[in-house]
Amino acid sequence: MQRRTILAGLAALPLLATIRPGFAQETAETIATSGGDIGIHPVMHASLALSFGDEVFYVDPAENSFEGLPAPTAIFITHAHGDHYNEANLVTLAGAAVPIYVNEDVFSKLPEALKSRATAMKNGDSATVNGIAVDAIPAYNITEDRKQYHPQGVGNGYVFTFADKKVYVAGDTEDIPEIGR
Secondary structure: OOEEEEEEOOEEEEEEOOOOOOHHHOOOEEEEEOOEEEEEEEEEOOEEEEEEOOEEEEEOOOOOOOOOOOOOOEEEOOOOOOOOOOHHHHHHHHOOOOOEEEOHHHHHHOOHHHHOOEEEOOOOOEEEEOOEEEEEEEEOOOOHHHOOOOOOOOEEEEEEEEOOEEEEEOOOOOOOOOOOO
């Protein structure tokens, strides 16, 4: 499997350039921190799980391929496109009690049964989720012919702080000025 490296916060993280179905059941990439290992479990396309101690965060669970992974303790969605947000999968994966963190656009589309435990985060918002700091940062296109797909001020990227390491999940974005600040 081909690998590439990108910068995420201050650490270079190995990411899979091609993710195949069923990868969730294989060994996760790990990053050592002062508080234990972070597990990065790619699922499909934009869907992944991050594990840290007892916490399991699902990100963009549009794909229904989380089989073999522990149940989520929180779910994060970057934006409303179908390859990042799938209402039926979200209802199934969130069960009756899992907290959900989304951008404002996704919040407006959530079924009423999920809104009571969902938190809308706009660009610049911060939260502490089960003891883990999470920052919502902008995710948007700057190329003129792509701005219509990911306009500024709508989508989120998320920066998770696990002990002394940060993991950046970009969502759909280009090389915007806010990255690296």
